[in-house]
Amino acid sequence: MSEVYLSHNTIVSNYGFDSLAAVTNIMQEQSSLQLIEDPSILSKPVCTSRVNTEQLQEAVALLDPREPYTRLEQLLIVSLAKTIQASGLSLNERVGLLISTTKGNIDVLDAKSPFPKERAYLHTLGEKVKTFFGFHHEAMVLSNACVSGVLAIAVAKRFIHQGKYDHVFVVAGDLVTKFILSGFNAFQALSDAPCKPYDKNRVGINIGEVGTSVLVTKDSHALAKESVVLLGEASCNDANHISGPSRTGEGLFRSIGSAMKQAGVSAVDIDCISAHGTATVFNDEMESIAFNRAHLQDAPINSLKGYIGHTLGASGLVETIVGMHSLHQNTLFCSKGFEALGVSQPLNVIHKTTQKPLNTFLKTASGFGGCNTAAIFKKVTSQ
Amino acid sequence: MTASYHIESHCRITEGRISKDGKSLFESAETEFSAFIKSAYKALEINYSKFFKMDSLSKLALVAAEMLLLDEHEKNMALVFSNKAGSLDTDRKHQHSIQDPDGYYPSPAVFVYTLPNICMGEISIRHGLFSENSFFICNRFRADDLFDYTNSLLGMQKAEKVLCGWIDFDLGKYDAFLYVVAKNGTFIHSKESINHLYQTQ
Amino acid sequence: MTDLKLELKEKIIEQLNLEDVSVAEIGDKDPLFGEGLGLDSIDALELIVMLDKDYGIKLADPKEGKQIFESVETMAAYITSKKTE
Numbered sequence: 309m310s311e312v313y314l315s316h317n318t319i320v321s322n323y324g325f326d327s328l329a330a331v332t333n334i335m336q337e338q339s340s341l342q343l344i345e346d347p348s349i350l351s352k353p354v355c356t357s358r359v360n361t362e363q364l365q366e367a368v369a370l371l372d373p374r375e376p377y378t379r380l381e382q383l384l385i386v387s388l389a390k391t392i393q394a395s396g397l398s399l400n401e402r403v404g405l406l407i408s409t410t411k412g413n414i415d416v417l418d419a420k421s422p423f424p425k426e427r428a429y430l431h432t433l434g435e436k437v438k439t440f441f442g443f444h445h446e447a448m449v450l451s452n453a454c455v456s457g458v459l460a461i462a463v464a465k466r467f468i469h470q471g472k473y474d475h476v477f478v479v480a481g482d483l484v485t486k487f488i489l490s491g492f493n494a495f496q497a498l499s500d501a502p503c504k505p506y507d508k509n510r511v512g513i514n515i516g517e518v519g520t521s522v523l524v525t526k527d528s529h530a531l532a533k534e535s536v537v538l539l540g541e542a543s544c545n546d547a548n549h550i551s552g553p554s555r556t557g558e559g560l561f562r563s564i565g566s567a568m569k570q571a572g573v574s575a576v577d578i579d580c581i582s583a584h585g586t587a588t589v590f591n592d593e594m595e596s597i598a599f600n601r602a603h604l605q606d607a608p609i610n611s612l613k614g615y616i617g618h619t620l621g622a623s624g625l626v627e628t629i630v631g632m633h634s635l636h637q638n639t640l641f642c643s644k645g646f647e648a649l650g651v652s653q654p655l656n657v658i659h660k661t662t663q664k665p666l667n668t669f670l671k672t673a674s675g676f677g678g679c680n681t682a683a684i685f686k687k688v689t690s691q
Numbered sequence: 692m693t694a695s696y697h698i699e700s701h702c703r704i705t706e707g708r709i710s711k712d713g714k715s716l717f718e719s720a721e722t723e724f725s726a727f728i729k730s731a732y733k734a735l736e737i738n739y740s741k742f743f744k745m746d747s748l749s750k751l752a753l754v755a756a757e758m759l760l761l762d763e764h765e766k767n768m769a770l771v772f773s774n775k776a777g778s779l780d781t782d783r784k785h786q787h788s789i790q791d792p793d794g795y796y797p798s799p800a801v802f803v804y805t806l807p808n809i810c811m812g813e814i815s816i817r818h819g820l821f822s823e824n825s826f827f828i829c830n831r832f833r834a835d836d837l838f839d840y841t842n843s844l845l846g847m848q849k850a851e852k853v854l855c856g857w858i859d860f861d862l863g864k865y866d867a868f869l870y871v872v873a874k875n876g877t878f879i880h881s882k883e884s885i886n887h888l889y890q891t892q
Numbered sequence: 893m894t895d896l897k898l899e900l901k902e903k904i905i906e907q908l909n910l911e912d913v914s915v916a917e918i919g920d921k922d923p924l925f926g927e928g929l930g931l932d933s934i935d936a937l938e939l940i941v942m943l944d945k946d947y948g949i950k951l952a953d954p955k956e957g958k959q960i961f962e963s964v965e966t967m968a969a970y971i972t973s974k975k976t977e
Contacts, residue, residue, distance in 0.1 A: 351792075351795075414786075448836060466839075472839050487785065487786060491797055493797070495799050552932070570847065676806055679812065
């Protein structure tokens with residue numbers, strides 16, 4: 309089967325409005341998390357990372373919008389506009405659109421929202437983005453909890469292999485809302501300090517917000533310089549509990565094994581891991597067990613949650629894009645917030661940003677509903 | 692040349708009726724979903740106490756899957772579901788619990804169901820399926836996407852069988868159509884036969 | 893105290909949707925988690941919300957829950973001690 313690449317990409321975040329802004333800051337170990345007090349989203353201070361509203365509105369205005377867009381639509385449109393432009397592709401019948409989100413325009417359910425409640429239907433979000441850019445096909449929307457972002461890459465590849473598309477633009481986003489914060493707070497999981505994945509003094513989750521997009525394509529021409537090939541991917545359920553991670557890391561372990569088999573690589577071929585690392589005790593522990601079962605305990609590993617928080621349905625995609633840049637820059641990015649190992653199994657957590665020749669990385673994610681996804685990417689060298 | 696697959700069995704739950712492979716298994720005059728699905732659960736002798744903790748979407752999905760997986764021995768089965776309303780019914784419940792500052796008591800047991808893929812997690816737990824789960828949202832039943840994605844999973848040997856279809860619950864209305872795709876079966880796995888079964892069952 | 897225990901049993905059955913359990917089946921000292929009623933981590937979080945909503949008691953540290961929610965008896969004793977504080 310022909311190879312499928314991840315190419316042009318855009319991260320709209322608290323760091324700025326392109327991938328470079330995020331990657332440059334991450335390379336310098338700068339977190340974008342901030343303690344904010346905003347009673348409209350949570351009655352107590354919360355540590356989060358949100359896109360600057362004024363700058364976002366300015367960026368949307370430059371795109372000449374013909375109708376009012378919700379905050380999430382703005383994030384997706386601004387991100388995707390840059391990725392489409394960089395790709396130079398015309399949006400014909402060979403080009404697909406895939407949206408990854410857990411909650412979409414969930415903020416419109418709030419009584420104070422100026423938008424109609426119907427806007428909360430996720431297919432409406434798809435139609436808004438499709439119409440704005442004039443995509444030929446209807447948007448596909450994937451909503452698969454916190455693995456959505458990385459699973460969406462797999463889905464795009466699979467549709468390309470089935471011959472449905474030659475190129476798929478994947479765009480992902482979720483908002484920091486009262487809806488989400490109240491829920492995670494009821495789960496006693498939120499932290500008011502920057503999160504510390506895998507650390508023994510971990511304090512819980514930070515929720516963050518990005519709008520991020522990537523071109524998934526079978527065309528090896530005109531690739532972005534940081535492009536990667538998707539070698540293998542898999543998604544396996546824990547079949548254990550709808551919110552509690554598996555005590556044996558079963559689903560993640562199986563996902564990694566299946567992705568490696570498809571990629572034709574073994575544990576020693578993995579140069580680094582961009583893991584999920586939400587900084588809850590149960591998640592981090594589950595991952596440490598799964599990585600050890602997969603003999604990946606020596607592979608340098610990070611969680612990027614200490615930079616941008618957990619961006620839910622976008623996390624898998626934004627972290628994959630940062631991983632692409634990590635390979636391109638031959639740099640292992642420090643796992644922000646980590647000091648001393650706080651899981652029962654050994655992990656080689658990256659405690660300092662380091663230059664190192666890199667070719668292949670593993671991205672993993674896990675989420676509610678017992679879902680896990682693993683994907684293995686390799687640097688494109690023939691450019 | 693792609694290998695051809697078959698639709699092994701299918702189940703439909705809508706408007707007070709549950710049918711499998713075109714045969715009615717349960718009918719009820721109950722107009723309310725909660726009463727309907729509870730009486731179906733009892734009549735079909737499902738006996739799974741976690742059922743009562745689930746939201747409506749998961750109850751609907753669990754009963755539909757139960758009809759197809761009761762005698763199923765293949766555990767390497769992927770789940771590919773789709774719907775229109777996502778988890779909106781439960782989203783509205785959670786929103787209701789946080790709207791008023793004086794009655795602000797978000798429930799973890801409600802919040803956890805504010806993701807459509809939870810119903811696939813419930814089925815995976817119930818039937819011990821450690822396999823691929825994907826949940827797509829579309830404004831209408833889209834046989835072509837389900838067809839392509841299912842073929843992809845089977846072709847890559849990510850699963851031996853795929854349980855796929857449509858599970859929608861919104862504003863009291865419910866519609867479930869699930870079918871099992873495998874190497875052998877009654878109908879050829881094609882967009883036409885998926886659409887035909889959805890429209891006629 | 894006896895009334896409170898009965899009330900708690902009713903609330904647990906209703907709020908945690910224990911459809912096939914009756915009040916008579918829950919002994920005062922029966923473990924609520926694990927082997928007993930088989931409650932899980934979401935139920936534990938739900939009990940924290942119940943303490944807040946119905947009894948005005950906020951758990952400062954969710955880890956306290958493990959002891960408080962051991963049985964209906966320990967729950968009732970905790971609520972009673974908080975009310976008389």
